[in-house]
Amino acid sequence: MERTVTYENDLNLKATELRLGLPGTDDSDKQTPSGVRSNKRTLSETTEECRSKSNSGTSDARNDDTETAPAAKAQVVGWPPIRSYRKNSFQPKKTEAEAAGIYVKVSMDGAPYLRKIDLKSYKGYPELLKALENMFKFTIGQYSEREGYNGSDYAPTYEDKDGDWMLVGDVPWEMFISSCKRLRIMKGSEARGLGSYV
Amino acid sequence: MDSKRRKDSPEEEKKRQVLPFPDEILECVLGFVKSHKDRSSVSLVCKDWYTAERWSRTHVFIGNCYSVSPEILVRRFPNIRSVTLKGKPRFSDFNLVPPNWGADIHAWLVVFASAYPFLEELRLKRMTVTDESLEFLAKSFPNFKALSLVSCDGFSTDGFKVIATHCKNLTELDISENGIDDAGGSWLSCFPDNFTSLEVLNFASLNSKVNFDALERLVVRCKSLKVLKVNKNVTLEQLQRLLVQSPQLTELGTGSFSQELTLEQYSDLENAFSNCKTLHTLSGLSEATSLNLHLICPACTNLTFLNLSDAALQGAELAKLLPNCPLIRRLWVMDTVEDKGLEAVGFSCPLLEELRVYPAEPFELDAILGGVTELGFVAVSRGCPKLHYVLYFCRRMTNAAVATVVKNCPDFTHFRLCIMNPWEPDYLTKEPVDEAFGAVVKTCPKLQRLAVSGLLTDLTFEYIGKYAKNLETLSVAFAGSSDRGMQYVLGGCPKLRKLEIRDCPFGNAALLTGLERYESMRSLWMSACHVTMNGCRQLAREMPRLNVEVIKEDGSDENHADKVYVYRSVAGPRRDAPPFVLTL
Numbered sequence: 124m125e126r127t128v129t130y131e132n133d134l135n136l137k138a139t140e141l142r143l144g145l146p147g148t149d150d151s152d153k154q155t156p157s158g159v160r161s162n163k164r165t166l167s168e169t170t171e172e173c174r175s176k177s178n179s180g181t182s183d184a185r186n187d188d189t190e191t192a193p194a195a196k197a198q199v200v201g202w203p204p205i206r207s208y209r210k211n212s213f214q215p216k217k218t219e220a221e222a223a224g225i226y227v228k229v230s231m232d233g234a235p236y237l238r239k240i241d242l243k244s245y246k247g248y249p250e251l252l253k254a255l256e257n258m259f260k261f262t263i264g265q266y267s268e269r270e271g272y273n274g275s276d277y278a279p280t281y282e283d284k285d286g287d288w289m290l291v292g293d294v295p296w297e298m299f300i301s302s303c304k305r306l307r308i309m310k311g312s313e314a315r316g317l318g319s320y321v
Numbered sequence: 322m323d324s325k326r327r328k329d330s331p332e333e334e335k336k337r338q339v340l341p342f343p344d345e346i347l348e349c350v351l352g353f354v355k356s357h358k359d360r361s362s363v364s365l366v367c368k369d370w371y372t373a374e375r376w377s378r379t380h381v382f383i384g385n386c387y388s389v390s391p392e393i394l395v396r397r398f399p400n401i402r403s404v405t406l407k408g409k410p411r412f413s414d415f416n417l418v419p420p421n422w423g424a425d426i427h428a429w430l431v432v433f434a435s436a437y438p439f440l441e442e443l444r445l446k447r448m449t450v451t452d453e454s455l456e457f458l459a460k461s462f463p464n465f466k467a468l469s470l471v472s473c474d475g476f477s478t479d480g481f482k483v484i485a486t487h488c489k490n491l492t493e494l495d496i497s498e499n500g501i502d503d504a505g506g507s508w509l510s511c512f513p514d515n516f517t518s519l520e521v522l523n524f525a526s527l528n529s530k531v532n533f534d535a536l537e538r539l540v541v542r543c544k545s546l547k548v549l550k551v552n553k554n555v556t557l558e559q560l561q562r563l564l565v566q567s568p569q570l571t572e573l574g575t576g577s578f579s580q581e582l583t584l585e586q587y588s589d590l591e592n593a594f595s596n597c598k599t600l601h602t603l604s605g606l607s608e609a610t611s612l613n614l615h616l617i618c619p620a621c622t623n624l625t626f627l628n629l630s631d632a633a634l635q636g637a638e639l640a641k642l643l644p645n646c647p648l649i650r651r652l653w654v655m656d657t658v659e660d661k662g663l664e665a666v667g668f669s670c671p672l673l674e675e676l677r678v679y680p681a682e683p684f685e686l687d688a689i690l691g692g693v694t695e696l697g698f699v700a701v702s703r704g705c706p707k708l709h710y711v712l713y714f715c716r717r718m719t720n721a722a723v724a725t726v727v728k729n730c731p732d733f734t735h736f737r738l739c740i741m742n743p744w745e746p747d748y749l750t751k752e753p754v755d756e757a758f759g760a761v762v763k764t765c766p767k768l769q770r771l772a773v774s775g776l777l778t779d780l781t782f783e784y785i786g787k788y789a790k791n792l793e794t795l796s797v798a799f800a801g802s803s804d805r806g807m808q809y810v811l812g813g814c815p816k817l818r819k820l821e822i823r824d825c826p827f828g829n830a831a832l833l834t835g836l837e838r839y840e841s842m843r844s845l846w847m848s849a850c851h852v853t854m855n856g857c858r859q860l861a862r863e864m865p866r867l868n869v870e871v872i873k874e875d876g877s878d879e880n881h882a883d884k885v886y887v888y889r890s891v892a893g894p895r896r897d898a899p900p901f902v903l904t905l
Contacts, residue, residue: 199743199824200415200416200417201412201415201416201417201823202415202743202798202799203680203683203684203714203739203741204412204414204415204739204796204798205415205679205680205683205714206414206415206472206498207416208498208499208526209630209679209683246611246612246615247587247612247615248584248587266584267585268583268585292584293583293584294583295581295582295583296581296582296584296612297581297612298581
């Protein structure tokens with residue numbers, strides 16, 4: 124099945140042939156694995172060089188090859204094989220470890236001492252309210268925008284950045300934890316007053 | 322239609338009469354044969370069967386639009402209702418094919434308009450489709466039902482306006498991953514008020530804002546809607562309104578998942594998701610926050626395909642989510658989940674069959690931290706013995722890890738490993754990763770598709786040629802030491818159909834070794850290799866039934882064949898080739 128290839132006789136193609144290897148090295152037929160490896164510098168050695176050659180197209184990349192020692196390429200066209208619509212879709216996300224916890228005091232009317240909780244350790248209102256219920260052994264009613272917490276003598280409130288006492292649950296969670304300075308679980312008539320003042 | 326009769330002896334004539342096999346029965350039976358490979362086999366049995374098959378075929382699949390002409394197609398198959406066409410070589414997805422290369426659908430549509438006026442479905446991949454073509458389509462086929470465009474170009478959203486206006490029986494509009502001009506979202510308003518037949522709507526990859534009121538009204542009146550994939554501009558609040566109207570959805574692609582919600586909005590969404598009891602596929606979730614991610618949990622019970630490749634999840638978030646999805650069979654994630662996330666996959670997804678891990682920062686050359694490694698790969702294989710499809714982007718790998726993976730999962734049919742830095746050796750031993758792919762082909766007899774990467778010598782290809790007896794598709798980049806590499810593959814791999822190669826030291830000797838192979842393959846692509854124009858000319862001379870095309874780049878060496886595309890064709894050389902495509 125071997126066919127004699129006559130291309131070597133044409134126009135001294137070997138001299139102009141672009142290939143992966145230092146100019147002057149012989150054809151790749153007898154190349155050993157270690158030979159392949161030693162021609163290439165490691166990525167860290169070539170990073171500085173590569174940075175300045177960002178976005179070179181394929182032909183540029185190949186020219187780099189024959190002029191210098193073959194280096195790991197800067198931005199090669201079409202590599203890695205990722206569709207361009209994916210390129211734009213990634214937004215770097217804030218890592219979980221970023222901020223320290225947000226510790227706020229929690230007081231409950233009638234309780235002998237206060238507690239402290241880390242607001243960041245809860246994923247949302249349901250978790251927070253459940254934690255408060257467990258901590259102070261009481262039940263919070265059902266939340267609705269119209270009436271606040273119905274069905275219980277207690278209402279969870281918090282002091283915000285402006286010093287105002289607000290009902291827990293009205294604003295989006297992220298806004299809440301960034302503005303909450305302390306929590307207070309109000310009881311009795313004062314609690315009901317908050318929910319239904321006109 | 323009469324069957325052809327040969328001149329028989331009286332005895333044979335009698336035999337025929339005793340055992341009649343009318344063509345009607347044959348055609349009826351053939352109606353149940355759906356797979357195009359089976360139909361192809363049927364057509365080769367005898368003339369009668371060829372004839373019966375061509376009259377009864379309603380769906381045709383053409384893997385390379387230049388392998389046949391529309392005229393030849395309609396001559397053979399008179400009753401086609403559904404056409405699937407693929408155009409450009411796959412590497413065009415990665416910008417290796419210049420624009421205006423071809424694969425324009427228009428010539429096909431013109432022929433279809435007269436031969437198949439009752440055409441119902443058109444599914445295109447990597448074709449060029451202009452707005453004019455879309456208009457022509459909408460106006461030429463009154464029964465038109467399903468349009469699917471994957472990775473196509475040349476059109477804008479204006480083209481959909483005509484489709485929406487004129488296709489009264491439209492059931493499917495599926496637009497994925499296309500590079501198109503987004504001229505705005507007003508096309509959605511073009512569906513008439515009495516239009517109710519839509520079952521599939523996917524516009525997730527479009528960038529512009531759509532008219533939400535029009536979308537909502539569309540969803541309300543299309544009660545058979547099963548697949549809805551919206552784009553990023555649809556907010557969570559809007560999504561809730563859609564979900565409430567369409568609890569019968571089986572596939573959902575959400576819009577943006579980052580909206581800050583009030584308690585009430587959150588609760589409403591939880592309820593909406595709880596009502597989606599038939600959902601089996603979920604995607605989108607772009608920019609999902611930890612908090613919002615939990616909204617989908619009630620809908621995850623029956624999920625079999627979860628596509629998180631647009632949601633840059635952290636490992637811990639994935640670990641928290643997966644136990645809610647016990648039936649997951651296909652999972653796509655971003656490598657932001659890291660090895661920790663993949664451990665969770667191994668732990669929580671015992672039924673997993675397909676895993677794809679996409680890189681968050683593929684073009685970041687210095688990235689050493691982050692992403693997934695060989696450890697995550699092994700962790701998945703330990704917990705997911707049914708895994709048979711993997712697409713894995715990473716920056717480091719070891720021979721030992723891959724060997725372990727395939728030992729745990731010997732049923733691989735698709736193994737696509739992309740070590741993102743070219744020529745990257747085994748991370749621990751610093752050796753080539755030949756043994757990794759050697760292990761794959763030796764251990765996985767069902768392997769159909771393989772993509773290799775990392776530091777590879779000819780030995781890898783020797784293994785592939787020797788062991789990969791069922792291999793149909795092979796993708797090679799920055800690999801091999803000499804012509805021998807490619808020769809091993811062409812000399813082995815009896816079922817090879819598609820071979821795509823870039824940046825490898827394979828030259829004319831290798832190219833010409835495949836002379837006798839290429840006619841039994843769909844196509845060969847070689848770019849940035851050592852093939853010359855003369856080598857290509859020789860191939861073209863020896864094999865006249867192949868189209869040997871060279872894409873010339875500006876400023877490149879005259880004798881160097883920059884990009885070579887070789888494919889079999891019954892249609893002869895292309896008549897629509899642009900100036901930079903030379904047919905030899």
